[in-house]
Amino acid sequence: MAEKRRSPCAMSVKAHAFSVEALIGAEKRRRTSGDGDLFPGYEDRQDVLDLPGSPGLRAGRASTSDQGSEADCPSDGSPESDDAPLERPQPVASCAAAPGTGTGEETRVELQGSDLWKRFHEIGTEMIITKAGRRMFPAMRVKITDLDPHQQYYIAMDIIPVDNKRYRYVYHSSKWMVAGNADSPVPPRVYIHPDSPASGETWMRQVVSFDKLKLTNNELDDQGHIILHSMHKYQPRVHVIHKECGDDLSPVRAVPDGEGTRTFSFPETVFTTVTAYQNQQITRLKIDRNPFAKGFRDSGRNRMGLEALVESYAFWRPSQPCPCQEYPQT
Amino acid sequence: MAEKRRSPCAMSVKAHAFSVEALIGAEKRRRTSGDGDLFPGYEDRQDVLDLPGSPGLRAGRASTSDQGSEADCPSDGSPESDDAPLERPQPVASCAAAPGTGTGEETRVELQGSDLWKRFHEIGTEMIITKAGRRMFPAMRVKITDLDPHQQYYIAMDIIPVDNKRYRYVYHSSKWMVAGNADSPVPPRVYIHPDSPASGETWMRQVVSFDKLKLTNNELDDQGHIILHSMHKYQPRVHVIHKECGDDLSPVRAVPDGEGTRTFSFPETVFTTVTAYQNQQITRLKIDRNPFAKGFRDSGRNRMGLEALVESYAFWRPSQPCPCQEYPQT
DNA sequence: AGTTTGACACCTAGGTGTTAACCT
DNA sequence: AGGTTAACACCTAGGTGTCAAACT
Numbered sequence: 077m078a079e080k081r082r083s084p085c086a087m088s089v090k091a092h093a094f095s096v097e098a099l100i101g102a103e104k105r106r107r108t109s110g111d112g113d114l115f116p117g118y119e120d121r122q123d124v125l126d127l128p129g130s131p132g133l134r135a136g137r138a139s140t141s142d143q144g145s146e147a148d149c150p151s152d153g154s155p156e157s158d159d160a161p162l163e164r165p166q167p168v169a170s171c172a173a174a175p176g177t178g179t180g181e182e183t184r185v186e187l188q189g190s191d192l193w194k195r196f197h198e199i200g201t202e203m204i205i206t207k208a209g210r211r212m213f214p215a216m217r218v219k220i221t222d223l224d225p226h227q228q229y230y231i232a233m234d235i236i237p238v239d240n241k242r243y244r245y246v247y248h249s250s251k252w253m254v255a256g257n258a259d260s261p262v263p264p265r266v267y268i269h270p271d272s273p274a275s276g277e278t279w280m281r282q283v284v285s286f287d288k289l290k291l292t293n294n295e296l297d298d299q300g301h302i303i304l305h306s307m308h309k310y311q312p313r314v315h316v317i318h319k320e321c322g323d324d325l326s327p328v329r330a331v332p333d334g335e336g337t338r339t340f341s342f343p344e345t346v347f348t349t350v351t352a353y354q355n356q357q358i359t360r361l362k363i364d365r366n367p368f369a370k371g372f373r374d375s376g377r378n379r380m381g382l383e384a385l386v387e388s389y390a391f392w393r394p395s396q397p398c399p400c401q402e403y404p405q406t
Numbered sequence: 407m408a409e410k411r412r413s414p415c416a417m418s419v420k421a422h423a424f425s426v427e428a429l430i431g432a433e434k435r436r437r438t439s440g441d442g443d444l445f446p447g448y449e450d451r452q453d454v455l456d457l458p459g460s461p462g463l464r465a466g467r468a469s470t471s472d473q474g475s476e477a478d479c480p481s482d483g484s485p486e487s488d489d490a491p492l493e494r495p496q497p498v499a500s501c502a503a504a505p506g507t508g509t510g511e512e513t514r515v516e517l518q519g520s521d522l523w524k525r526f527h528e529i530g531t532e533m534i535i536t537k538a539g540r541r542m543f544p545a546m547r548v549k550i551t552d553l554d555p556h557q558q559y560y561i562a563m564d565i566i567p568v569d570n571k572r573y574r575y576v577y578h579s580s581k582w583m584v585a586g587n588a589d590s591p592v593p594p595r596v597y598i599h600p601d602s603p604a605s606g607e608t609w610m611r612q613v614v615s616f617d618k619l620k621l622t623n624n625e626l627d628d629q630g631h632i633i634l635h636s637m638h639k640y641q642p643r644v645h646v647i648h649k650e651c652g653d654d655l656s657p658v659r660a661v662p663d664g665e666g667t668r669t670f671s672f673p674e675t676v677f678t679t680v681t682a683y684q685n686q687q688i689t690r691l692k693i694d695r696n697p698f699a700k701g702f703r704d705s706g707r708n709r710m711g712l713e714a715l716v717e718s719y720a721f722w723r724p725s726q727p728c729p730c731q732e733y734p735q736t
Numbered sequence: 737a738g739t740t741t742g743a744c745a746c747c748t749a750g751g752t753g754t755t756a757a758c759c760t
Numbered sequence: 761a762g763g764t765t766a767a768c769a770c771c772t773a774g775g776t777g778t779c780a781a782a783c784t
Contacts, residue, residue, distance in 0.1 A: 093750085144753090160774075195779080203750095204753090206764095206765085207764090207765075207766095210751085210752095211751070211752095213751095213752090242761085270600075292769070295763090306763075306764085306781060308764085350763090351763065351764050351765080352752080352753090352754095352764075352765095359753075362752085362753080363752080363753070366752065366753095367752090367771075367773095368750090368751040368752040368753090368770090368772060369751085369752040369753060369770090369771075369774060370752080370771055370772080371752070371753080371770035371771045372752070372753055372754080372770080372771090442737080517756080524756070534776095534777090536740095536741085537740090537741075538743095539773070540775090540776095541776095543775095543776090549766070560759095622755095623740090636739080636740080638741085680739090681739065681740050682739075682740075682777090682778095683777080689777075692776085692777080693776080693777070696775085696776065696777095697747075697748060697775090697776090698747060698748060698774090698775040698776040698777090699746090699747075699775085699776040699777060700746080700747055700776080701746035701747045701749080701777080701778070702746080702747090702777055702778080728748090
């Protein structure tokens with residue numbers, strides 16, 4: 077039942093058709109009207125912190141929003157935004173919650189490396205997007221607990237707009253300012269964790285990392301990367317989806333809502349997309365923490381490596397050999 | 407070292423428990439008696455060539471052996487062996503064939519890059535095994551056709567002994583000679599293709615590559631690599647396993663036999679395991695064809711790169727700067 | 737003497753921010 | 761003037777055969 081309908085790929089998820097479907101624009105995706113102050117359909121689970129009020133509450137699709145914890149991670153950059161993602165109405169799914177035992181009602185998702193995330197967030201996290209696709213740094217890494225060990229789940233990630241605004245970075249004040257309304261929606265993309273599907277036991281034993289996920293500004297992307305607009309604010313979300321409810325799951329459709337799907341997000345992971353870094357503090361922190369940027373670290377700058385040596389030699393080396401050099405240091 | 411990021415897990419297949427089970431020796435694995443001339447339980451599918459007699463025949467666990475096609479790929483190295491794998495009795499599986507429509511009776515698996523395989527085979531293919539695990543070169547790459555597009559399958563690979571012999575390479579005659587009986591069996595390992603499980607449609611759309619598979623001689627390996635004895639002859643096999651029949655599938659147990667499992671092997675992929683190459687022709691061909699060995703190609707040997715340049719500079723460079731060099735080329 | 741091991745130089749493959757050119 | 765792009769040097773990560781030493 078509900079196996080594979082019109083999608084060319086019968087197998088529900090793994091290597092879905094990126095080719096044609098990828099070019100189809102997003103339709104019933106999200107409202108672009110001004111509802112930036114409501115946060116339904118947005119279940120949050122802050123880090124190690126539990127909600128004071130009703131932690132596990134989850135009624136249908138309108139669930140609690142953990143906006144209060146945002147206070148722990150103030151963003152000094154966005155005057156008009158509160159870093160809470162827009163509502164994104166999703167098609168009503170027919171999938172029911174897991175039958176029998178624990179339905180995952182108490183499932184918890186904990187962000188790993190949130191200290192680093194918060195350091196970025198305090199400055200105002202920026203993520204570069206390129207045509208070919210760029211990884212996020214830091215990458216989303218979560219630890220999942222209280223799954224049913226014997227049930228099968230998909231773990232997926234998507235990234236939703238925080239508001240309907242477009243931003244601009246004002247250098248002289250080192251602040252992000254609203255620069256207008258958001259651009260038109262991009263094709264929906266979902267990053268399905270490559271280990272999916274797997275048992276609850278498997279997911280819980282490891283840290284689930286989304287480091288292979290890539291961001292792009294190419295709306296015609298056919299690599300399955302997540303498509304975003306530059307100079308917009310976004311909120312990554314993690315979805316835990318029961319296997320039986322994953323039939324509608326696709327890299328090129330919005331994550332289906334329903335009883336078998338639980339969604340988590342972390343306010344400190346909000347970021348602004350850029351094609352080149354705006355805030356130099358962000359650049360510094362990225363260089364300092366991302367191993368792949370080690371070449372730009374100060375210790376690397378002051379190096380006296382082979383190239384520097386060759387350069388200094390080149391300075392006093394003649395274009396043609398100098399006879400006086402042929403018998404060095406006699 | 408390659409993918410140590412994966413932690414052990416107990417999900418049915420994906421990344422099964424490598425930890426403890428891996429240390430358990432193989433028990434009901436294969437007979438080491440002298441039945442080297444019989445080939446039951448060994449279904450073969452030669453390349454593009456079809457069997458002349460009964461191609462798709464497959465009755466229970468005793469299936470046809472495609473030994474005849476071996477004549478196409480003569481091995482000049484092994485006097486006593488005929489490159490046909492030993493029988494390996496497997497536990498009787500309770501899984502029945504796929505219900506309803508096509509059971510995959512006509513499934514075909516075609517070896518990709520068989521030209522290269524045959525060039526190696528003509529010399530006498532050798533594969534290096536190391537403690538840390540070594541990839542195969544060439545890697546097994548197959549194209550699968552005539553699966554049921556809507557069924558789910560696992561694709562797996564294992565490697566079985568060709569005979570009960572241990573070999574030795576005699577340099578002066580450039581030939582492999584029998585050097586005694588095989589060592590005692592190693593723990594069984596199965597490489598489950600990382601895209602598993604996937605639909606028939608998904609598998610058929612792509613070339614299925616086993617290039618991430620690694621070979622090791624470490625019987626205590628906990629990385630999930632395939633454990634082999636050095637100086638023995640082996641035959642890789644590809645298994646197509648119905649999802650419903652994959653419950654017994656595990657990286658550390660022999661591939662379950664049964665109606666839902668089909669097995670394919672290609673005589674030209676037989677190889678002898680070594681810890682250092684014996685036949686220099688093999689070394690040359692590996693260097694010539696494996697991109698990662700490009701540094702050993704002749705064209706690479708004659709390079710005049712930066713290092714060579716620096717070396718030559720060092721030859722006539724003085725220990726202290728020469729004044730006459732401060733104003734070059736006036 | 738035959739086989740195995742580990743350090744090594746040399747590659748592939750690809751993730752960084754930088755920079756200059758380009759676009760609008 | 762602000763935003764984007766592509767080439768680039770510089771990294772990480774890891775797959776090669778080589779070689780000398782160690783093992784048995």
